[in-house]
Amino acid sequence: MDRDEVLDVFREAGALLEGHFLLSSGLHSAMYLQCARVLMDPKRAERLCRALAAKVRAATGEPIDMVVSPAMGGVIVGYEMGRQLGVPAIFTERVEGEFTLRRGFEIPEGARILMAEDIVTTGLSSRECIDVIRRYGGNVVVASCLIDRSNGKADVGVPLVSLAGLEIPAYEEDNLPPELKTLPAIKPGSRGLK
Structure with missing residues (x-):
């Protein structure tokens, strides 16, 4: 899948949102990708993760023993990546x-680990x-995200292997562009839902 095909899947799912969003990183953005809307359909999740698993295989050239993902956003992606790679998935x-x-x-x-995420913004999670x-003895050979x-x-x-990379500006609260200053911030992610 190329970048445009991936974004089409998000659009079809109503998961490409525009407005003023407060991201889990604390940054503000005019665009939000709601992976939960995309991943609620098992066929879409399978299609996206099958394409991502192929990219991970091509990038690593070595077997993966296990997938580990951060909850909450990475749980479904991690499970489906484990299914696609034929290995256990935990979070x-x-x-x-x-x-x-x-x-x-x-x-x-x-164990050779794939760390699987849904979205990477700053990379903190x-x-x-x-x-x-690493603290539990795993060897992270590659990370992935949709x-x-x-x-x-x-x-x-x-x-880091991604299915699609986007240049979506994110701003500190004291550096918001004028168009965002006039809109109330919505926090749609898994931490601190409004």
Whole structure:
């Protein structure tokens, strides 16, 4: 799938939103990609993740033993990436503000891990998830996401494979463009829903 095909899938799902959004990173944006709307349809999720899994295979050239994703946004993508790659998929979740493994999840020592996300903006959640994977003995060989909002600028500490990269400006609250200053900010993500 090329970038335009991926964006068409988001548009068809009503998941490419315009307005004034407060992202989980704390930054503001005039565009929001609501992955949950795309991934609620198993056929769309399968199509997107099959294409992403092919890109991951081509980029790594080595087998993946397990997929680990950050909750909440990465859970469905991580599961479907595990299904596409034929490996187990688990997720980290926040406990008192920090990612950790729960639910009896374990990472075998030295396991080759794909860290799978839905959207990467600054890379913070990805880096936090990767830190947990390493703390539990995993070897993160590659990270992936459906959409890289940084268009290659976010550094997650390992190679990042995305299905589509976009250059979507994001702003600090004290540096909003005039068109965003006049609109109320909506926080549509999984942390702090309005």
